[in-house]
Amino acid sequence: MSDESPTSISAQALKAAGDLAQAEDVAVLEQAADAASRHLATTRSSLIERMIYGPKPAIKELLSGVDNMKQSVTSEASSILQAGLSCLQQGEAFGEDEKITSVLRNAVAKEGAYGFTVPTQYGGQGKRYSEFACLMENFAANGLGALSVEISGQLTIGSSALLGYGTEAQKSKYLPVISGGQLIAFALTEVGVGVNAKRVKAYVEDDKENACWRLFAEGECNKLYITSATHGGLMAIVARKGKDSKELALFVTELPEEDIDGEFSFYCQSSNVTAFQQNINSRIHFKNFPIPYEQEILGNGVEVLFYCLRMGRCMLAAQAAGFQRMMAADAVNYAAQREGVGGKVIKHELPRLALAKILGGALTAQALSHLALAQDQNKVDLAGLRDVTKSASAHYLLGSLIACERVMGGRSLDKGSRISDIRATAHAFGIVEGEDDLIRLGMVRDLTKSFTESYMAGLLALLQRANTDKNGRSVAKEKRILKLSLGHFFKSPIRMSNLLLSLVMSAGFWRLLGWITRNSALSLIDRCAQWLPSRLIKRYSSIPSPLKPHLRFAEYQLRQCRWHYFKISAAYQLELTQAQLPLQQLGKRIETLVCIAALCAHASQLDESTQRIALAKIEILRSELEGNSMSVKRMESVRSSVKEVAEDILKEECSLIQSIKAQPFAHPWGE
Incomplete structure (x- = not known):
């Protein structure tokens, strides 16, 4: 890409602000991402973009992830899991160097693990990625997280490059050996x-x-x-x-x-x-x-990377779900036995809150993973959702690690603990396949791209022209105008007056004014509709009563994010190319609201113990959104929902961890 012709609105804004190197980088990356999207032949715009800007997606679309997950239990995956667990139980899964052994690899390869999603004509099992996600989650939940990492990489950013862009000769040569266990x-x-x-x-x-x-x-x-x-x-x-x-x-x-x-x-x-x-x-x-x-x-290397990363991020979320289920099982086992001040550790509210956070983090990662996979299967653009799936799952995994350590104390730090085995990996999840905060910045850019190009491009173009000389080169830094403001008006009254006049006379200004008018009217109607009880709204008829108001809240607040971005754009204008903090904060808010919506939809089709975990996690997330202004009512809702999760745990009715055998903790008392 030449400096004279950046191809995206983001690149144009960066060039107008004088950052030519970043403008070139962004343009190349956006071109590669767009090419990968075309290669995928998506037929619908991003789910999250529609939740913010409309049209509102049907509830059925939000339920597609859990519906897919419930249909993803396969005998082939069960055989692979049992082969792996058998090696683990016999002490043959990891060697003296703590690495995966050839015994473990051969055992699961014999059952078809390394070719799980490879088409059958190339020696694989031809399974869907939602089925693969269930297998990866169960590996991670049962102490085989390293194997999950290896096979996940094998079948996402490894073989996917061949499947998506390889020639028939390349596929025929390499995919059969990959399916057989070749790394x-x-x-x-x-x-x-x-x-x-x-x-x-x-x-x-x-x-x-x-x-x-x-x-x-x-x-x-x-x-x-x-x-x-x-x-x-x-x-x-x-x-x-x-x-x-x-x-x-x-x-x-x-x-x-x-x-x-x-x-x-x-x-x-x-x-x-x-x-x-x-x-x-x-x-x-x-x-x-x-x-x-x-x-x-035969494909641009960066384009192929974007093509493969969408599945990589979904599998990272599945692994994060499994790791957190494992943490929850081990923390529950310890808390139910350990005598603390005034009784067992699990009796107290703070350890219960920690357990609810771990379980809620696991459920969130699971929900996001399967929702994103269902969207990809249905040819929906994953812009935004692939980012939230990765950043939220990695964020909650790290939070769950800390919560687990608070419950188990020193025993979670024991060298033989499987919590210790994944500690550094849990930290690394926040930076592999993209650092989480940078991912959130990219997510906001992707979700708002259409709005910016349609309604803000005129203002940015005027500022760009004001910041270039007659030869098309950027003016000196001290002469640049990054936004229309009173300060700049007093500093450069003639230039600013010409800019304002050009803005008012441009078609883009009136197009933006029309958007503001239309959306103000829609927002007023939307706000008035909030007085109607959720139980009376047909849209939420398939959602259990405790979750209805939370899904409605998340959807409403996501629609309000269109105004948050507009205000940020209007306030910063070209300075937004340098202002990472407001975009990061908006990205985090969107992430949290999407997590609430995904939890409501996902848990609505599962058992009541899982719904109670979802409710507890949602109450925790909403309390974080409220921050220091959290009401007493919200606090009591958090306490009540956490108590219900703890009661399920004590009655051994928490389905999310029922199938997981806890690891005996170090230094048991009484021995």
Whole structure:
């Protein structure tokens, strides 16, 4: 992309604000995301965008995730899970180095785990991703989280690149061996630039004489933190086609069985991180490394990454749900036995609140994962939802880890505790596949893109023209006008007067005024309708009574987010390209409201103990939204809902953890 022609409204705004480098990065990333969306052939706009800007989605659409989940229990998944648990019970799942053993891999591979979603014509089982999510969640819930991480990566950002963009020859060659248990990794992250796809420095050069590409990824260009990258394995690697080229490509690479230092060099070593400590995680070096022409995957490397990440984020949420169910089972086991001040730990309100948070976090991640998967299956654009699914699930997982530690104390820190096994991984979930706060910024941009292009583009275009000279170059920083304000008017009265006159005379201004008028009228009607009791509204007839008002609240508040974004845009204008805090806060609010809506819909079709967990989590989320202004009524609602969850736990009627065998805690008393 040239500096003279950024292709998106975000890139244009960044260029007008003088940030040319970021404008170029954003334009390239948005182009890749748009191309991935076209490749997916989505037929409907994003669910969350419609919840904010309309038209309002049907309740049936919100229920599609739980409906899919209830139909996703398969005998094949049960056989795979039992094979894994058998290895775990016999002490054969992890070796002395604490890594996944070949015994465990072979056991689940024999049952078809590594080809679970690969089409049958390529040696896989051809199962749906919602079925896969249930399997990944159950692995994580039962102490096999590392295996969940490995196979999830295998079948999302690994084989998905081949399924989505590979040639028939590539699919026929590689997918059968992947289905049989051959590991495949996806290599984007580099030592020098991290996960900034636009700034990847690894590159290939054309070697026509030997009919291959030569790969160079040396020093700071080494691929780093690459899960499942190992000697003798497969790897999809992102690299430039030429050292100074802007074109990013993707290649499937067969890694040597050992390190090599000769005509070409290659080495693969541990990345030495504590996260994913039971998985293979590597730093990889290439110099003059040959890749045959036929191993190039024909698609822009960043585009393929976006294509694959949608499933990766859904599976991360499924794993987060499983990890939290495991935490809840272990924390409940401890709290029900441990004598504290005045009785068992579980008798007291604060430990009960912690348990409700863990269970609620698990249920939220499960709900988001299956809702996103159902939307993808139905060809709905996942803009916003894929982001909320990842950021919320990772956020609640970390909160649940802290809550578990508060309940179990030192025993959660024991070296033999499975809570300790996942501690660093739980932290890493907030940064893998995108750092959560940056994801929230991107989510707001994606959800508001259509509104901005339709109604705010005129103002931004005027500011852009005001900040460029007659040759189309950005004016000096001190002369830039980033927003129409009284201060700028006194500083540059002539320029500002011309700007205001041009704005009032533009069609875009009147289009925006029309939007404000229409939506003000709709908001007034919407506000008046809030007086009508939820039980009388047909839309919520399939939702249990305790959850009806919360779903209605979430939907109403999401519609109000259109005004929150408009106010932010009007207040900051071009300064919004630098103002991350207001967008992050709006993103967090949207995330919380979507979680409330997803919980209501998901739990509505499940048993009453699960509905009580949903209600407790929703009350906690709403108390967080209210902050310091939380009412006594809200506090009593939180206390009451947490008490009901605790009573289910004490009666052993909490279905979310009934099937999970708790791990005996360290240093049992009485021995």
